Amino acid sequence: ALRASFASKAHSKDRTIRYNLQPQASFRVAVLGAAGGIGQPLALLIKMSPLVSDLHLYDIANVKGVAADLSHCNTPSQVKDFTGASELANCLKGVDVVVIPAGVPRKPGMTRDDLFNINAGIVRDLVSAVADNCPGAFIHIISNPVNSTVPIAAEVLKLKGVYDPKKLFGVTTLDVVRANTFVAQRKNLKLIDVDVPVVGGHAGITILPLLSKTKPSASFTDQEIEELTVRIQNAGTEVVEAKAGAGSATLSMAYAAARFVESSLRALDGDGDVYECSFVQSDLTDLPFFASRIKLGRKGVEAFIPSDLQGLTEYEQKALEALKPELKASIEKGIAFAQKQT
Numbered sequence: 001a002l003r004a005s006f007a008s009k010a011h012s013k014d015r016t017i018r019y020n021l022q023p024q025a026s027f028r029v030a031v032l033g034a035a036g037g038i039g040q041p042l043a044l045l046i047k048m049s050p051l052v053s054d055l056h057l058y059d060i061a062n063v064k065g066v067a068a069d070l071s072h073c074n075t076p077s078q079v080k081d082f083t084g085a086s087e088l089a090n091c092l093k094g095v096d097v098v099v100i101p102a103g104v105p106r107k108p109g110m111t112r113d114d115l116f117n118i119n120a121g122i123v124r125d126l127v128s129a130v131a132d133n134c135p136g137a138f139i140h141i142i143s144n145p146v147n148s149t150v151p152i153a154a155e156v157l158k159l160k161g162v163y164d165p166k167k168l169f170g171v172t173t174l175d176v177v178r179a180n181t182f183v184a185q186r187k188n189l190k191l192i193d194v195d196v197p198v199v200g201g202h203a204g205i206t207i208l209p210l211l212s213k214t215k216p217s218a219s220f221t222d223q224e225i226e227e228l229t230v231r232i233q234n235a236g237t238e239v240v241e242a243k244a245g246a247g248s249a250t251l252s253m254a255y256a257a258a259r260f261v262e263s264s265l266r267a268l269d270g271d272g273d274v275y276e277c278s279f280v281q282s283d284l285t286d287l288p289f290f291a292s293r294i295k296l297g298r299k300g301v302e303a304f305i306p307s308d309l310q311g312l313t314e315y316e317q318k319a320l321e322a323l324k325p326e327l328k329a330s331i332e333k334g335i336a337f338a339q340k341q342t
């Protein structure tokens with residue numbers, strides 16, 4: 001959960017809502033693509049965090065107004081705006097966590113892979129600047145197709161000699177957020193308690209919710225498993241269709257990304273009990289990258305949880321095998337793109 005940060009100290013005697021007026025740590029966070037549909041609400045949620053001292057907002061346009069607007073919130077972090085490639089290096093210097101939601105979103109009828117041609121180059125160039133200016137930062141990749149953009153980022157970092165696989169994350173938190181919501185609704189469970197690990201990747205059948213590992217444990221009929229799995233896999237498309245050409249998920253994505261940023265900052269701050277699902281370099285399967293639950297620590301990925309992939313149901317085991325060829329192809333496409341550029 002986004003910890004108590006939205007709730008704690010929220011009420012004072014005069015019943016005014018007060019958000020996090022007391023700094024609790026001083027981390028620097030940069031958002032690249034900060035003027036976009038995800039970038040703006042994500043920047044707002046990060047501005048609420050008591051763990052952040054500096055919030056750097058970068059975009060190719062329209063970021064000055066977003067930063068001016070946000071800077072009036074009386075929460076501890078200082079907001080600065082950076083516009084265009086000439087200001088990117090300054091945006092990144094000294095930053096602890098870089099979040100990248102830059103790039104184009106889907107329209108109805110498109111797959112996430114249809115975004116590859118535009119977003120691959122955007123991610124390559126932004127990660128290259130990250131490598132030059134804050135090579136030790138945690139990097140959170142939101143830009144789609146995540147199954148390819150994360151391998152692209154890894155290759156760019158390798159070419160620059162600064163790749164630390166423990167610090168590169170594909171953000172799949174929205175899949176978990178959706179799974180938790182849909183399972184709680186379907187099984188009439190208390191939302192705050194529900195946690196469903198989602199593994200694999202972040203597109204279509206590569207999104208695999210492990211319903212058998214739901215906490216608190218719940219039992220599902222075969223029909224429930226099928227319907228919930230398909231709904232979680234198609235939830236992005238559900239939003240794309242509802243927005244009818246005006247983009248894809250932005251608000252739920254901002255919520256999910258803010259949760260992943262908050263978890264990363266807590267880990268950086270020494271909290272020893274931080275777990276999230278993320279698409280990372282992994283030995284859990286024969287694929288080089290795989291989303292699964294990880295333990296986060298000061299140095300990034302601290303541990304994998306191999307038991308999450310053990311004792312799967314027959315349905316889950318089949319779905320896991322079925323997703324591998326598509327995920328492998330998307331990973332290889334990203335790697336080939338990055339290697340071709342050199």
Ligand code: NAD
Binds near residue numbers: 247253
């Ligand atoms: P958007 O078009 O509203 O915003 C994108 C922003 O990126 C714009 O402000 C644009 O100016 C900026 N941008 C473009 N090129 C840039 C560059 N070179 N450097 C910096 N900024 C640049 O799109 P959105 O709805 O915010 O979605 C952004 C991306 O996030 C899309 O690729 C979308 O598919 C992806 N997404 C991922 C998830 C996930 O779960 N990982 C969820 C939702 C959306």
Ligand code: LMR
Binds near residue numbers: 105106112174236240
């Ligand atoms: C999502 O899952 O909402 C995102 O990946 C955006 C999309 O294109 O569906």
